[in-house]
Amino acid sequence: MGTPSPWAVLVLTMAVVGLSAAGAAYGRPNFIVILADDVGWGDLGANWAETKETPHLDELAAEGTRFVDFHSAASTCSPSRASLLTGRLGARNGVTHNFAVTSVGGLPLNETTLAEVLREAGYSTGAIGKWHLGHHGRHHPSFRGFDYYFGIPYSHDMGCTDTPGYNLPPCPPCPRHGTAARVARKDCYTEVALPLFEGITIVQQPVNLSSLAARYAEEAARFIRRASDSGRPFFLYLALAHMHVPLGVPPPPPPPASGRGIYGAALSEMDALVGRIKRVADSHGKGNTLLWFAGDNGPWAQKCELAGRLGPFVGAWQRWRGGSSAKQTTWEGGHRVPALAYWPGRIPAQRTSRALLSTLDIFPTLVALAGAALPPNRRFDGLDVSPVLFGWSDVGHKVLLHPNSGAAGRDGEIETLRLAQYKAFYTTGGAMACDGSIGPAEHHQPPLVFNLDRDIQEQEPLDVASREYQAVLPAISRAYAQALEDIATDNISVADYSKDPAVTPCCNAQHVACRCQAPGSHAAARDRRTGRGATRLCL
Numbered sequence: 454m455g456t457p458s459p460w461a462v463l464v465l466t467m468a469v470v471g472l473s474a475a476g477a478a479y480g481r482p483n484f485i486v487i488l489a490d491d492v493g494w495g496d497l498g499a500n501w502a503e504t505k506e507t508p509h510l511d512e513l514a515a516e517g518t519r520f521v522d523f524h525s526a527a528s529t530c531s532p533s534r535a536s537l538l539t540g541r542l543g544a545r546n547g548v549t550h551n552f553a554v555t556s557v558g559g560l561p562l563n564e565t566t567l568a569e570v571l572r573e574a575g576y577s578t579g580a581i582g583k584w585h586l587g588h589h590g591r592h593h594p595s596f597r598g599f600d601y602y603f604g605i606p607y608s609h610d611m612g613c614t615d616t617p618g619y620n621l622p623p624c625p626p627c628p629r630h631g632t633a634a635r636v637a638r639k640d641c642y643t644e645v646a647l648p649l650f651e652g653i654t655i656v657q658q659p660v661n662l663s664s665l666a667a668r669y670a671e672e673a674a675r676f677i678r679r680a681s682d683s684g685r686p687f688f689l690y691l692a693l694a695h696m697h698v699p700l701g702v703p704p705p706p707p708p709p710a711s712g713r714g715i716y717g718a719a720l721s722e723m724d725a726l727v728g729r730i731k732r733v734a735d736s737h738g739k740g741n742t743l744l745w746f747a748g749d750n751g752p753w754a755q756k757c758e759l760a761g762r763l764g765p766f767v768g769a770w771q772r773w774r775g776g777s778s779a780k781q782t783t784w785e786g787g788h789r790v791p792a793l794a795y796w797p798g799r800i801p802a803q804r805t806s807r808a809l810l811s812t813l814d815i816f817p818t819l820v821a822l823a824g825a826a827l828p829p830n831r832r833f834d835g836l837d838v839s840p841v842l843f844g845w846s847d848v849g850h851k852v853l854l855h856p857n858s859g860a861a862g863r864d865g866e867i868e869t870l871r872l873a874q875y876k877a878f879y880t881t882g883g884a885m886a887c888d889g890s891i892g893p894a895e896h897h898q899p900p901l902v903f904n905l906d907r908d909i910q911e912q913e914p915l916d917v918a919s920r921e922y923q924a925v926l927p928a929i930s931r932a933y934a935q936a937l938e939d940i941a942t943d944n945i946s947v948a949d950y951s952k953d954p955a956v957t958p959c960c961n962a963q964h965v966a967c968r969c970q971a972p973g974s975h976a977a978a979r980d981r982r983t984g985r986g987a988t989r990l991c992l
Contacts, residue, residue, distance in 0.1 A: 480686075480741070481574075481575075481576075481686040481822075481823055481824060482686065482741050482742060482743050482796070482799075482822055482823075483680070483681075483686050483687050483688070483689075483734075483738055483741060483742040483743070484571070484576075484686075484687070484688045484689070484742070484743050484745070484819050484822075484823075485677075485688075485689045485691065485730065485734055485742060485743070485744045485745070486537075486688075486689070486690050486691065486745050486747075486815060486819075487691045487693065487727060487730065487744065487745070487746045487747075488534070488537065488582075488690070488691070488692045488693065488747060488748070488749050488812075489693050489695055489696060489723065489746070489747070489748045489749065489791075490530070490583060490608070490692070490693055490694060490695060490696060490697040490748075490749055491696050491697045491748070491749070491750060491751070491752055491753045491760070491761065491780060492695070492696045492723075492748040492749075492752070492761055492790065492791060493696075493748075493751060493752040493760070493761025493762040493763050493764065493779075493786075493791075494748075494751070494762070494763060494764040494766055494786070494789050494790060494791050495761070495762030495763055495764030495765075496696065496720055496752075496761045496762050496791065497510050497511065497514070497791045497793075498510070498511045499511045499514035499515070499519055499791075499793075500519070500521070500764055500791055501762055501764045503762070504720075504762060505717075506713070506717050506718075506720040506721040506724060507720065507721075507724040508724065508728075509724045509725060509727055509728030509731065510724050510727055510728075510746065510791075510793065512728070512731075513727070513731060513744070513746065513793050513795050514793050515802065515803055516795055516797070516802050516803075517744075517793055517794050517795030517796065517800050517801075517802060517804075518793070518794050518795075518800050518801055518802075518804040518805070518806055518842065518844070519792070519793055519804070519805050519806070520792040520793070520794070520805075520806050520808070520810055521805060521806070521807055522789070522806075522807050522808065522809050522810065522849075523747065523789070523790060523791070523792035523810045523811065523812075524788045524789055524790065524809075524810070524811045524812070524853060524855070525747070525748060525749055525750045525751075525788045525790050525811070525812050526542060526543075526788075526811055526812050526813045526834070526856075527542075527543060527750065527788070527856050527858045527865075528750045528751060528780055528781050528782055528783065528787035528788045528855075528858035528859070528860075529550065529551055529750055529780065529781050529858040529859050530551050530583075530585050530608065530749060530750070531548050531550065531551040531552050531585050531586060532548050532549055532550065532551075532856065532858060532864075532865065533749040533750050533812065534584075534585055534586055534692070534749060535547075535548035535560050535564075535586055536548075536812060536813055536834070537567075537749075537812045537813070537815055537816065538560070538566045538567050538568070538586070538597075538690075538816065539560070539564050539565065539566060539567070539816060540567075540813055540814075540815075540816030540817050540827075540833040540834065540835035541564070541813070541831065541832075541833055541834055541835075542813070542834045542854060542856055542865075542867075542940070543856055543864075543865040544856060544865050544866065544867060544940050544945070545831070545832070545834070545940060545943055545944075545945055545946065546560065546561065546564045546946050546948075547560075547561045547564070547945070547946035547947045547948035548560055548561075548586070548865075548948050549856070549864040549865025549948070550858075550859065550864040550865070550950075551585065552585060552586065552587055552607065552950070553607075553952055554607060554611055554612065554642070554645065554957050554958075555952040555953055555954050555956060555957055556587060556588075556589065556949075556950065556951075556952055556956070557589055557590075557949055557951045557952065557953050557956055558587055558589075558592060558948055558949025558950060558951065559586045559587010559588070559589070559592030559948070559949075560586040560587055560592060560597065560948065561946035561947065561948050561949075562591055562592070563946055564946050565828040566597045566598045567598070567688070567690075567815070567816045567819060567820070568580070568597060568598030568599045568688060568690065569597065569598030570598075570820055570823075570825050570826075570827075570828065571598070571688045571819070571820075571823055571825065572598050572599075572600065572688075573825070574823050574824065574825040575685060575686065576685065576686050576687055576688045576823065577600055577601075577676075577679075577680040577683060577685045577686070577687040577688070578598055578599045578600045578601070578687070578688045578689075578690075579599060579600060579601040579602070579603075579673075579676040579680070579687070579688070579689045579690070580594045580599040580601070580602045580603075580604065580689075580690045580692070581602070581603050581604050581669055581672050581673050581676065581689065581690070581691050581692070582604040582605070582669055582690075582691055582692035582693055582694065583604060583605055583607065583608060583609070583692045583693070583694060584602075584604060584605070584606050584607065584692070585606070585607045585608065588606035588607070588956075588958055589956040593606075593653055595652050595653050599690070601652070601676055602650060602651070602652055603649075603650065603651050603668075603669075603672040604649070604650060604669070604692070605647060605648065605649060605650070605660060605665075605694070606648065606650065606958055608694075608697055609647060609660070609662060609665070609694045609697060609698075609700065610624065610640070610642070610697065610698055611642055611647065612642050612645055612646050612647030612648065612659065612660075613625070613626060613627035613628075613641075613642050613643050613644075613645070613646050613647065613659060613966055614626065614627060614646065614647050614659040614660055614661070614662050615627055615659055615661070616661055616662045616663045616701055617662070618662045618663070618698065618699050618700045618701040619698055619699040619701075619715050619719075619759055620698045620756075620759070621698075621755075621756045621757055621758075621759050624640075624641040624642070624643075625641065625643060627643070627646045627659050627965075627966040627968075628643065628965050628966055629965060630965060643966075644966065645957050645958075645959060645966060645967050646658045646659030646660075646966040646967050646968060647659050647660045647662075648660065648958040648959075648960065648967070649665075650958075655958060655959075655960040655969065656969075657969060658958075658959070658960045658961075658966075658967050658968060658969045659966065659968070662694075662700040662701050663700065663701035665694060665700055666693075666694070666695070666700060666722055666723070666726050669691070669693070669694075669726065670726050670729050670730065673689060673691055673730055673733070674729070674730070674733045676689055677689065677730075677733050677734060677737050678733070678737060681737040681738055686823070688819070691730065692749075693723060693726070695719060695720070695722065695723035695726070696716070696719060696720060696723060696752075696761055697753070698753075698756060698759055699715050699716065699718070699719035699759060700719065700722075713758075714758065715758070715759065716758060716759050716760070716761070720761075727746065730744070731744060731795070735797075739797055740796075740797050740798045740799075742796065743794065743795070743796040743799070743800070743819075743822070743842075744794070744795045744796070745792075745793070745794050745795075745815060746791070746792065746793045746794075746795075747790055747791065747792040747793075747812055747815075748790030748791055748792070749790070749812075750780050750781075750787060750788060750790065750858070751763065751766075751779040751780045751782075751786045751787045751788060751789070751790065752779045752780060752786070753779070753780045754777035754778075754779040754780065754884065754885070754886050754887055755777065755884070755885040755886060755887060755889075756887075757887040760779070760887070763778075763779060763786040765909050765910060766778075766784070766785035766786040766789050766909065766910070766911075767786060767910050767911075768782065768784030768785065768786050768787075768883075768910070768911050769910045769911060769912035770881075770901075770903075770911050770912055770913070770914065771784055771881060771882075771883045771892050771911070772883075774883065774892050774893075774895075775883055775886070775890040775891065775892040775893070776860070776882065776883015776884055776885065776886050776890050776891045776892025776893075777860075777883055777884040777885060777886040777887075777892075778883060778884075778911070779884065780858075780884060781858050781859035781860040781884035782858070782860040782861070782882065782883060782884050783855040783856075783857065783858065783860070783861075783868070783869035783878065783880075783881075784881075784911055785876075785905070785909070785911060787855075787858065787860075787884075788855055788858075790812075792810070794842055796842070799842075799843060800842050800843060800844070801843070801844040804844060806841055806847055807847060808838070808841045808846075808847045808848060808849035809849040809850045809853055809871065810838055810841065810849045810850070811834075811835065811850065811853060813833075813834045813835030813836075814835040814836050814837070814838045814849075815835070816833070816835050817833055817835045817836060817837045818835075818836075818837050818838050818839055818842070820837075821837040821839055822839060830944055831943060831944045832939065832943045832944075834854065836849065836850065850871075851872070851873070851932075852870060852871065852872050852932045852936065853870065853871040854867045854869075854870050854871075854936055855867070855869040855870065855871065856869075857869075857880065859884065860882040860883060860884040860891075860892070860894075861880050861881060861882020861883075861892075861893075861894035861895075862880040862882065862894060867933075867936060867937065867940070868880035870929070870932065870933055870936065871905075872925070872928060872929050872932050874904055874905050874906040875902055875903070875904060875905070875925050875929065876902070876903045876905055876911070877900040877901065877902045877929045877933070878897055878900055878901040878902075878903075879896065879897055879898065879900045879933075880894060880895070880896050880897065881894070881895050881897065881901065882894040882895065899917060899926060900926075900929065901914040902914055902915045902922055902925065902926070902929065903915070904921070
């Protein structure tokens with residue numbers, strides 16, 4: 454049986470005994486994991502008073518538990534999602550940076566996903582939304598444990614659309630005639646439209662971004678209803694497009710508004726979507742459904758007014774040296790994310806937990822609650838944090854590792870770690886900021902160490918000559934060495950990052966930008982309803 458890493462073991466014997474008894478009494482619960490894209494810790498009103506656009510999420514926090522020291526497993530998309538679905542860091546599961554539109558591979562096939570474990574345990578499993586863990590061949594979510602999939606294979610700005618929404622700088626819509634115009638900016642995609650999948654079939658290309666949130670909500674509600682009617686427990690992984698960049702022109706948020714313009718309206722749209730899912734879940738199994746909301750990483754600072762709020766986690770030391778301290782970095786703003794857990798009658802309401810937790814913990818926690826077993830022959834970075842969820846404990850990780858995620862250092866390598874209130878950097882660097890600056894990579898030996906209890910802004914590292922630094926450095930060095938040794942001696946996977954334009958999802962290569970139907974046509978509307986006319990992706 455798989456085990457947590459020895460250096461990360463959480464000993465809560467009495468709590469686990471109590472959990473086992475509770476599980477026997479309640480039966481197997483349903484699970485809904487909602488993952489928001491590039492959302493800031495300060496984008497929740499429950500976290501940051503200046504934010505006014507999240508009444509439904511704030512209600513979720515009031516009726517459940519809010520985690521204020523909760524972290525994504527990486528500070529960029531693919532590694533973060535791979536770690537959530539495997540309970541293992543990219544240094545173990547092989548996913549160390551993002552996959553591309555032309556990626557041949559994905560999450561290595563020898564890695565076992567949470568969906569595979571739960572389906573084997575008798576769960577109905579569904580994934581709705583952004584995947585970004587490989588779309589070609591067996592890497593597609595339909596072959597990774599999910600009975601049902603509806604969504605886009607990668608970020609919604611990784612293909613052109615007829616309704617591009619907002620971006621900074623803006624990207625053009627898909628071409629309609631002739632050869633696709635090439636755009637000099639590498640982050641604009643104009644040659645292939647963004648596809649929407651149902652199962653392994655492309656049902657729309659390009660996606661209509663302005664209706665995507667509503668379609669996700671409809672499909673999620675339909676999955677919950679069908680699973681509930683079947684009598685089987687269910688696991689729904691809902692990976693939102695929000696808040697990567699705003700999808701379109703959503704309606705303005707209701708008063709009181711914070712004056713955040715387009716981003717605020719998009720945040721309000723996401724909040725309403727989460728509120729709808731909560732209502733559906735409550736109407737189909739309230740008291741037996743755990744809803745867990747979290748972010749995949751921090752805000753995308755280079756998008757300026759289209760980026761989220763960091764809250765107090767501004768990474769001041771880095772900002773003084775240039776670049777962003779948010780997404781792609783190992784500063785708190787890159788990986789400290791909003792997180793809420795809601796389970797009426799089981800998870801305490803109106804509770805704030807300061808336990809050090811991570812998206813890595815979702816895998817082993819849900820596996821334990823389902824009464825299933827962890828996959829064998831590998832180690833896990835996540836912990837079963839059920840005792841924290843239920844309010845029996847407020848103890849999480851003793852040590853938490855933060856992998857390089859694009860701003861500095863080799864992708865996926867561990868050069869930042871947290872030990873209690875101390876955070877040690879062996880490498881620092883800033884991602885691209887709104888002003889276009891990038892903070893250069895700097896290596897630190899001995900490491901920079903911050904005491905987050907006193908310096909949440911990461912402004913002033915401890916003086917290496919101070920008694921505090923000298924007292925904590927040996928423990929940091931031991932924890933770091935043990936963590937690296939544990940990874941080096943584990944069963945490590947290697948992801949295939951090779952590229953081939955031939956694997957780009959395309960429902961009709963004879964049409965400009967791979968269009969399936971002329972936008973707005975009656976045939977397109979009919980096909981979206983019935984699934985007819987869509988082209989099966991060659992897998």
